[in-house]
Amino acid sequence: MFTQPDRLKSGDEIRIIAPARGLKLIGQDCRYIANKRFAELGLKVTFGKYTNDEEFNHDMSTSVEKRISDLHDAFLDKNVKAIFTVIGGFNSNQILDYIDYEIIKNNPKIICGFSDISAVINAIHSKTGLITYMGTHYSSFGMEKGFDHSFDYFKKALMQENEFEITYSNYWSDDLWFLDQNDRTFIQNSGHWNINPGNAKGKIVAGNLSLLTLLSGTSYFPDLTDKILFIENCYMCDSDYNIFDQQLQSLIQQPNFKTVKAIIIGRFQIKSEINKDKLIQIIKNKKELNKLPIIANVDFGHTTPMITIPIGGDARIENGKIFIK
Numbered sequence: 001m002f003t004q005p006d007r008l009k010s011g012d013e014i015r016i017i018a019p020a021r022g023l024k025l026i027g028q029d030c031r032y033i034a035n036k037r038f039a040e041l042g043l044k045v046t047f048g049k050y051t052n053d054e055e056f057n058h059d060m061s062t063s064v065e066k067r068i069s070d071l072h073d074a075f076l077d078k079n080v081k082a083i084f085t086v087i088g089g090f091n092s093n094q095i096l097d098y099i100d101y102e103i104i105k106n107n108p109k110i111i112c113g114f115s116d117i118s119a120v121i122n123a124i125h126s127k128t129g130l131i132t133y134m135g136t137h138y139s140s141f142g143m144e145k146g147f148d149h150s151f152d153y154f155k156k157a158l159m160q161e162n163e164f165e166i167t168y169s170n171y172w173s174d175d176l177w178f179l180d181q182n183d184r185t186f187i188q189n190s191g192h193w194n195i196n197p198g199n200a201k202g203k204i205v206a207g208n209l210s211l212l213t214l215l216s217g218t219s220y221f222p223d224l225t226d227k228i229l230f231i232e233n234c235y236m237c238d239s240d241y242n243i244f245d246q247q248l249q250s251l252i253q254q255p256n257f258k259t260v261k262a263i264i265i266g267r268f269q270i271k272s273e274i275n276k277d278k279l280i281q282i283i284k285n286k287k288e289l290n291k292l293p294i295i296a297n298v299d300f301g302h303t304t305p306m307i308t309i310p311i312g313g314d315a316r317i318e319n320g321k322i323f324i325k
Contacts, residue, residue: 002203012082013189015084017048022058034140037147059089072100081108083111088113113307122212131312137156147305163324176290202251206309206310216250224257230309232301266296
């Protein structure tokens with residue numbers, strides 16, 4: 001049995017923590033926009049004690065002990081209704097052995113982030129049964145333009161209880177928006193790629209493919225039995241066609257993969273040079289995937305927009321359409 005945390009509502013307090021990199025990376029303009037967006041929803045934003053710690057190491061993080069302290073404090077604080085991560089990074093798996101999962105099990109609430117945070121949200125789900133969320137960081141809320149689609153799905157996933165369809169955005173971006181909020185490049189969306197047609201229902205496992213690969217063989221790796229997988233690729237982590245191919249093969253070789261019901265793949269970054277034709281080649285070269293419904297180019301991952309996806313939630317695919325709850 002999975003535990004569904006309470007949805008957010010106006011008046012709730014949310015806590016920002018930094019299991020990977022901290023607030024020092026986030027400009028004041030981004031913080032202002034992010035805080036304003038949360039305020040529009042009636043949400044009060046508070047920050048973990050060590051999110052802005054000046055004792056940053058080479059990973060732009062603080063110590064494991066301080067990151068754990070902020071995580072535990074956020075779950076123990078009865079006033080806090082949801083937890084969001086500042087941004088991703090490369091080292092959030094350092095903290096997994098030090099989390100008190102009983103604290104989380106006894107104080108269930110929303111926790112949301114993506115990229116490197118995949119390690120944390122999947123570990124928590126695997127250890128406690130809590131439904132966690134792969135979705136926007138606090139820093140993502142600081143995007144001035146092109147955030148509407150992400151914002152809409154944030155509200156659908158975290159503030160509403162009804163099932164909703166994942167429809168594709170009109171435009172997407174893969175630019176360094178945080179360097180110049182006005183110099184943006186938007187690309188017309190070609191829509192979802194229904195690579196292997198078919199219908200399916202199942203519970204959701206979601207994460208960055210590179211981080212899921214890092215968790216394989218540990219007690220933090222999610223159970224794939226009868227699941228629908230939502231996976232995404234980061235150019236900095238997964239690099240290119242060959243490495244994505246290797247990591248997808250590694251996922252296929254995990255226990256219980258044979259029971260997986262479908263795979264949903266997030267949009268690839270431009271520098272990965274993985275287009276529709278190359279992805280089809282990868283997939284068709286793996287006979288284990290021949291009869292598995294597969295939809296790609298969906299609005300999640302390291303491009304914008306970024307929809308919010310419940311790990312442990314329900315998904316169904318019908319005639320190329322994706323519904324989640």
